[in-house]
Amino acid sequence: MFVFWLTHTWLVDLFNWTLQFKGFDIAFAKAELARIQSIPEDQYQSYIEEKKQAIVAYHKQHNAFYKQLTSQQKSNAWNDLPVLTKAHLQQPLQERLSNEYTRKNVYVNKTSGSSGHPFIFAKDKASHALSWASFQDRYAWFDLDINTSKQARFYGIPLDFMGYRKERLKDWLGNRYRFPIFDLSEPQLKKIHQKFTATAFEYLNGYTSSIVLFAKYLKQHQIILKESCPTLKACIVTSEMLFESDKALMEIQFGVPVINEYGASELGLIAFQNSQDAFQVDSELLYVEILDDQNMPVPHGESGRIVITSLYNKAHPFIRYDIGDVGTLSRKSTPKKPILEKLTGRTNDIARLPSGKVVPGLTFYYVTKSVIEEDGNVSEFVIEQTALDTFKVIYTAQRALTPEEEETIKLATYKYLEEGLRVLFEKVKKMDRSKRGKLKQFVSKLPN
Structure with missing residues (x-):
């Protein structure tokens, strides 16, 4: 009976057990998330301000990359902090880690590059565990x-x-x-x-x-x-x-029910549709701002760039980080329960192939990741489909892709899409961008 109970319990909690085994303390993270959620509404703004100041102070003291980035800050005011872009992060990860962290004691992953700016990032294990606790909490709503x-x-x-x-x-x-x-x-x-x-x-x-x-x-x-x-x-x-x-x-x-989820691998869950059909922003682990072109907050109800601060990631700074999307916070938002009223971005076209196969534009993440390495050579890229059998990789980089790198991408294209496709390459000095300033990773120029 004991053996059956032990085996059954292990199977039921297999995912959590795996997280614990890898060093992500999900039990503590769940308890910590519950503690944050118990903070009353009238004290919540103070909690946010405390965490904002604490994470900035930590990275200014322990992270050489962030210390240099903020060296020209005019004052200690929050709005004078620089807005971190994905281009800032296209350099070797080791140069962006805080003093106490190495690749061996952090969670490391790569962004999808869906906005055209791929990079490698890190999260400390406690922060990553909190992200999973947040996912589990939101899924339990349904x-x-x-x-x-x-x-x-x-x-x-x-x-x-x-x-x-x-x-x-x-x-x-x-x-x-x-x-x-x-x-x-x-x-x-x-x-x-x-x-x-x-x-x-x-x-x-x-x-x-x-x-x-x-x-x-x-x-x-x-x-x-x-x-x-x-x-x-x-x-x-x-x-x-x-x-x-x-x-x-x-x-x-x-x-x-169809539930809308808005997240990013480097941040975790940003917003999740609640049972009242509102797109509720994570205010426990993140601080979300909507900024204008001068990097100043806009009033609730007005549209602007979505800029996010990770309040718990000590391994790598994501402070006032421009994720590359445009959105609007509802006028009904409160510090504890912000509501994302409108989100513009993250839409991809569909690629259609000579064989009749249909694949989403995000497939090209798996194609191009073979040459998107940590050295950050390729800064931006877009794939254009100009004919059923023809794709063009347009990119900006410090140096042109080598014939070997181009061949690697071609072979990956054949593997993930199909054989016989033409893959062309064009290195440009500057990308043509949409009016919002965001690149689409994949663009189909075929007739609908």
């Missing part, structure tokens, strides 16, 4: 448990042997089944639906555009997904814009 709720995951996956196996292992530990989104043609969408009929999934999670394509397939075939998979509770979409028309389509075809 009766979802990361440990036990089976997830249908619509994401990319590395196709090299080790990368593929690593992600599949992580999926198993995270109680999820991944549908690679590199091919969303009709036959593949049919297979995806068949998997739902045989698996007790509780929620979908993944790239908005990919899940929308699945919903369109279901509509075409007059299928309500919950009728095929009665255990389904919700759909969580992330990484790209969620339009109201797409949300309505998915809720009809899936038969469950």
Whole structure:
């Protein structure tokens, strides 16, 4: 009986156990998050100010990169702090770590480069554990448990042997089944639906555009997904814009609520749709500002650049960090419960291939990551599709890509998309940008 109880408990908490095993103290993080949430509304502004000043003071004392960045600060006022851009971070990680941290005692990852500015970042283990505690807290709003709720995951996956196996292992530990989104043609969408009929999934999670394509397939075939998979509770979409028309389509075809999630790998969960259908900003671990072109806060209800401070990451400074999106905080926002009324950005086109395959623009993250290394040579990049079989990689860099690097990207393109494609390269001095100043990672120039 004891052995059964021990095994059952371990399996039920497998994801949390994995975090603990890796040194991310999820038990402490959950307790700390609960403590923060217990702070009364009338004391919450003081909590935020205290954490803002503490994280700035820490990095000014312990982080040479941030100390140099703030050396020209005119005063100690918050609004005089520099706004950190992704371009600032395109240098070796070791030069950006705080004194007490090395690669061996931090969580290290790479951004997707969806805005055209890829870089490597770090989070200290306590901060990373807090991020996971926040995810688990928000999912519980909809009766979802990361440990036990089976997830249908619509994401990319590395196709090299080790990368593929690593992600599949992580999926198993995270109680999820991944549908690679590199091919969303009709036959593949049919297979995806068949998997739902045989698996007790509780929620979908993944790239908005990919899940929308699945919903369109279901509509075409007059299928309500919950009728095929009665255990389904919700759909969580992330990484790209969620339009109201797409949300309505998915809720009809899936038969469950569609929840909007806004996050970034370097920050964690930024905003999550609550049960009242409001896009609630994380005010526990982050401080979110909306700034104008002079880096000054705009009143609630007005649009501006989304700038975020991570209040707990001591390994790497994300202080007044411009994430590259534009948004608006609701006039109903309070210090404890900010509401993101409008979000502009993170939308990607769809690539269509000669074979009939359909892939989301975010697929090119997996293609280009093969040469986006820590040296920061490639500063910005955009992939343009100019014909069914032709893609152009436009980039800015300190030096041109070598023939070997170009060949690596071509081979990755064949692996993730299909053989026989033409891949062209163009190094430019400066990127053409949208009116908002944000690059789209992928642009299709094909007729609709």
